[in-house]
Amino acid sequence: MNKKGFFGNWGGAYIPEILFQTFQELNHEFEVCKKDSSFWQEYIDLMSTYSCRPTPLTHATNLSRYFGGAQIYIKREDLNHTGAHKANNVMGQGLLIKRMGKKRVIAETGAGQHGMATATMAAKFGFDCTIYMGEEDVLRQRPNVFWMEKMGATVIPVTDGSRTLKDAINEAFRDWVTNVDNTHYALGTVCGPHPFPEMVAWFQSIIGMEAHEQILKQHGRMPARVYACVGGGSNAIGVFKRFIEEPDVELIGVEAGGHGLETGEHAARLCGTGASPGVAQGYKTMFLQDDDGQMLNTHSVAAGLDYVGVSPILTDLWEQGRVRFEAATDKEVMAALDLTMKKEGLIPALESSHAFVQAFKEAPLLSGDDAIIINMSGRGDKDIFTIAHAFNDPSWKEFIIDRAREYSR
Amino acid sequence: MQLEQQLRNRLQHKKILLMTHIVLGYPSFEANREVIAQMVHNGVDCIEMQIPFSEPMADGPVILKANQKALSRGTKVTESLAFGAEMAATYDIPFLYMTYYNIIFKYGEQAFMKECQRAGIQGLIVPDLPPEEGADYLHLARENGIAPIMIYAPTSPDERMQELDGHGAGFIYCAARRGVTGTKSEFGDEFNTYLERCQAATKLPLAVGFGIQDRNDVNALKGKADIAVIGSQTIKLVDEQGPSAVGPFIASLR
Numbered sequence: 001m002n003k004k005g006f007f008g009n010w011g012g013a014y015i016p017e018i019l020f021q022t023f024q025e026l027n028h029e030f031e032v033c034k035k036d037s038s039f040w041q042e043y044i045d046l047m048s049t050y051s052c053r054p055t056p057l058t059h060a061t062n063l064s065r066y067f068g069g070a071q072i073y074i075k076r077e078d079l080n081h082t083g084a085h086k087a088n089n090v091m092g093q094g095l096l097i098k099r100m101g102k103k104r105v106i107a108e109t110g111a112g113q114h115g116m117a118t119a120t121m122a123a124k125f126g127f128d129c130t131i132y133m134g135e136e137d138v139l140r141q142r143p144n145v146f147w148m149e150k151m152g153a154t155v156i157p158v159t160d161g162s163r164t165l166k167d168a169i170n171e172a173f174r175d176w177v178t179n180v181d182n183t184h185y186a187l188g189t190v191c192g193p194h195p196f197p198e199m200v201a202w203f204q205s206i207i208g209m210e211a212h213e214q215i216l217k218q219h220g221r222m223p224a225r226v227y228a229c230v231g232g233g234s235n236a237i238g239v240f241k242r243f244i245e246e247p248d249v250e251l252i253g254v255e256a257g258g259h260g261l262e263t264g265e266h267a268a269r270l271c272g273t274g275a276s277p278g279v280a281q282g283y284k285t286m287f288l289q290d291d292d293g294q295m296l297n298t299h300s301v302a303a304g305l306d307y308v309g310v311s312p313i314l315t316d317l318w319e320q321g322r323v324r325f326e327a328a329t330d331k332e333v334m335a336a337l338d339l340t341m342k343k344e345g346l347i348p349a350l351e352s353s354h355a356f357v358q359a360f361k362e363a364p365l366l367s368g369d370d371a372i373i374i375n376m377s378g379r380g381d382k383d384i385f386t387i388a389h390a391f392n393d394p395s396w397k398e399f400i401i402d403r404a405r406e407y408s409r
Numbered sequence: 410m411q412l413e414q415q416l417r418n419r420l421q422h423k424k425i426l427l428m429t430h431i432v433l434g435y436p437s438f439e440a441n442r443e444v445i446a447q448m449v450h451n452g453v454d455c456i457e458m459q460i461p462f463s464e465p466m467a468d469g470p471v472i473l474k475a476n477q478k479a480l481s482r483g484t485k486v487t488e489s490l491a492f493g494a495e496m497a498a499t500y501d502i503p504f505l506y507m508t509y510y511n512i513i514f515k516y517g518e519q520a521f522m523k524e525c526q527r528a529g530i531q532g533l534i535v536p537d538l539p540p541e542e543g544a545d546y547l548h549l550a551r552e553n554g555i556a557p558i559m560i561y562a563p564t565s566p567d568e569r570m571q572e573l574d575g576h577g578a579g580f581i582y583c584a585a586r587r588g589v590t591g592t593k594s595e596f597g598d599e600f601n602t603y604l605e606r607c608q609a610a611t612k613l614p615l616a617v618g619f620g621i622q623d624r625n626d627v628n629a630l631k632g633k634a635d636i637a638v639i640g641s642q643t644i645k646l647v648d649e650q651g652p653s654a655v656g657p658f659i660a661s662l663r
Contacts, residue, residue: 004541014510014537016467018562018587020569160473161463173466178587180564279511280464282537292486293515294463 005194008319010312013193014282018177023193026184029100030195034202043092043203050124051081051091053206057214057373062343063360070224070366072359074346075211075239075375084349084378085207085235086117086188092203093186094121104128104183108172110137110165110231111304111351112144113378114188119153121186129153132171134164137303143382162297165231165307169281189232190311193282197313204238211373212242224370225250225362228377229354230325231267231304233311235377244322252362253314254354256300257327267298269310270318271325280308285315301330301390302350304378328357334390336360337380349378350386412531412556412579415503416614416635419454424631426454427662428616430507430640432475433458434484438492440652444643447656449500452663455636457534458496460489460508467536471641486516494528505558505579507534510543518545522553532556532579540576547576558582561610563603570610580614580636583607585621604633627662637662 005013015023033039047053056079060072077085090107097105105127109115115131122129131148135157138145148155161167169192176185190197190204208226215223226243228236230253243249258266261274269275269286278287280295288296288308300306317323328336336356340346348356352375359374366372380387388396419426429448431441441458448456461479465472497504506525513521513535525533533555540547540559550557556579561570563586574581585600607615617630618638627637639662646654 012542013539014542015539016536016562017539017560017573018467018564018584020539020562021564021566161477166464170464170466174469177467180587276515279514279537280509281466287511289511289515291515293511294480 005198007197007313008316009277010283010285010315011194011197012279012284014279014284015193016177019180022180025100027195029096030199033096033099039095043095044206046091046095047088047206051087052079054210054214055079057211057218058346059218060344063340064363066343067360067363069364069368070370070372071219071368072363073215073218073223073371073373074344075207075373077207077235077375077377078346078348078352078379082113082117082120083382084113084117085204085238086114086378087120088206088238089188089200089203089234090114090117090121090186093184093199094125097127097184097186098125100184102127102182102184104130104179105186106130106132106172106175106183107186107188108132108165108168109144109188110134110168110306111302111349111378112137112141112148112382113304113349115148115153115155116144118186118188119148119151122153123151130175131155132158132168132175134158134162134168136163137165137168140303140386141382142385164298164303166281166295166309173282189234190237190313191232191281191283191285191309197283197311200234201237201241201313204234205241207235207238207375208240208242211239215371215373219371222246222249223373224366225252225359225372226375227252227254227355227359227372228375229254229302229305229351230270230310230314231256231302231307231351232309233314235375237311237313239373239375240317240323244317251317251323252358253323253325254358255325255327256298256302256305256354257329257332258299258301260329261327265299266327267300267306267308268327269308270315271327283309283312285309285312301333301386302354304349304351305354326358328354332357337387338391346376347380348376349380350383352377353380411554412503413613415531416455416580420614420635423454425627425634426636427452427627427659428455428457428636428638429453429643429659430457430459430472430638432472432479432644433460433489433492434479434482435461435475435644436478436647437482438488440647441492443652444647444655445496445500447652448659449502451656451659453502453659455503455505456496457505457507458489458493460486460506460512462509462512464511465509469641471644475644486512490524490528493530497529503531504529505532505534506530507536510535510538513546518549522549522555525555526553530555532558534558534560534582536560540573551578560584561607563587567606567610570607574611574613577611577613580616581607581611582638583615583617583634585617601633624662
């Protein structure tokens with residue numbers, strides 16, 4: 001970071017005046033925590049007793065043999081409590097909220113994983129909790145909505161704009177400016193105004209710190225490449241951060257190719273040509289927007305990647321050429337997911353499956369002595385409705401029809 | 410600066426000025442034209458014209474919907490600027506643009522300021538651009554004789570208000586309370602203390618906005634602020650009763 005809150009040309013804190021004071025307090029608290037090694041220890045203790053840290057690094061021997069190239073290792077963020085890397089950030093912010101003495105937490109959610117994690121954290125720490133979720137995502141991710149409500153959170157469907165992640169973020173900001181005195185906004189990704197990108201990256205960096213140690217132990221040296229899917233970018237930064245300083249490790253971010261980049265129905269910001277510099281949602285980055293600066297609609301089979309902006313930290317690494325960006329289409333994602341289930345008995349989330357697509361394309365081109373790491377950011381069983389629908393699974397359909405008949409009696 | 414002087418001149422004849430808000434292209438430029446005519450003929454002193462943006466983070470439901478509908482009708486920035494220029498040339502009151510920073514950033518800050526200057530636009534309100542991020546914007550605005558309006562919030566500490574005062578021109582926009590646009594404010598003791606803090610921090614005129622709905626609200630501000638801002642209320646009125654209802658409403662506020 002050079003200028004406060006900027007990563008190269010990207011980031012900043014484009015916030016309304018009403019939030020100025022609260023950001024001063026948040027920045028102060030974050031700075032204190034960063035310097036306090038007991039805070040990080042408290043975080044590690046919490047994550048190893050409440051969640052499942054360190055998460056394993058799994059050698060996917062069947063997939064490695066199948067592709068006949070690099071040794072494929074999978075970082076198992078799906079084994080976190082609530083089923084995704086989102087818990088890392090949320091539990092960290094929970095500790096911060098306690099220190100700041102706030103009693104209420106709000107969050108946006110796309111796939112529902114961040115909302116789930118936040119509702120869980122709120123239940124554990126005794127905070128009131130409101131989750132904003134785009135109406136379209138509420139429909140796509142009904143099981144997560146069910147659990148959030150069961151844990152005591154209020155889930156508010158957002159009916160404005162494209163009714164997805166960006167609109168949920170806007171609505172969470174509107175809540176925050178209204179209830180700023182007692183409320184903390186636990187932003188779920190490495191986007192938004194400073195200090196969120198830096199703070200969320202800090203909590204998520206635990207992924208790469210573990211993976212770095214694990215790959216050395218299991219493979220004996222650094223991996224050739226590390227793959228992660230990129231929506232806002234929190235799991236990607238999380239697994240990349242420790243490896244940035246290892247010059248021989250190539251880092252690959254995989255964006256949502258949706259129906260294909262040529263169709264315009266995708267969420268590829270950094271690997272396509274549709275994005276341009278802009279300022280929205282409190283930060284400067286590459287946005288998918290028109291010539292007037294109006295944000296475009298995005299599409300992905302994975303709700304968590306369906307977002308117009310991308311982390312300023314990743315945009316900087318992209319500009320420096322340190323991270324390469326690729327896209328995976330909805331169709332490729334389903335094929336990679338299918339193969340991973342069949343070969344390894346693992347169910348990656350639709351989001352995470354994007355990273356698998358690119359890793360599968362490149363693994364055969366590498367030698368058997370090379371290792372690659374795929375960050376499996378979350379588990380896919382939460383996507384059962386979407387996945388079953390995409391596979392057009394006949395027995396699942398029959399089950400739903402029967403159950404609906406039973407309910408409508 | 411120019412805007413401040415014009416407002417001061419008007420304040421010599423009136424106890425409080427009225428500033429209104431419209432969203433350009435909503436429900437149409439034709440309706441905007443009629444609404445503005447009614448506003449001016451019924452004694453509005455200053456109008457902020459919002460160039461619609463797809464992510465209006467600081468706006469409440471009424472203005473948010475207006476932004477979205479204006480955009481879904483295909484409203485373009487260049488049309489908005491042409492319309493603004495037409496209004497500024499037609500009426501003898503100050504016109505401002507209100508918009509979010511991305512609109513200006515994408516248009517090009519320099520080009521945008523030149524356009525405003527040519528059109529006779531007097532000031533800009535950009536709620537998501539704090540001075541820390543707006544060095545170029547502030548510099549270019551002043552260079553082109555356009556007032557960059559600063560915003561105070563009840564949560565702004567005294568030192569912060571003074572700092573903002575140093576960057577601003579024209580007047581200071583005081584958000585009456587926490588929250589987004591369009592919700593009713595309570596004008597109690599806490600509010601009075603806040604306005605006293607605002608007065609102490611700046612010599613610029615004070616405009617008070619967020620949720621002003623009737624004559625009582627306007628009267629409550631007399632002696633405490635210089636400009637009452639009516640935002641969402643006129644938009645609601647046009648939605649419910651059409652542009653012709655705006656004139657009588659404005660007249661009823663004095």
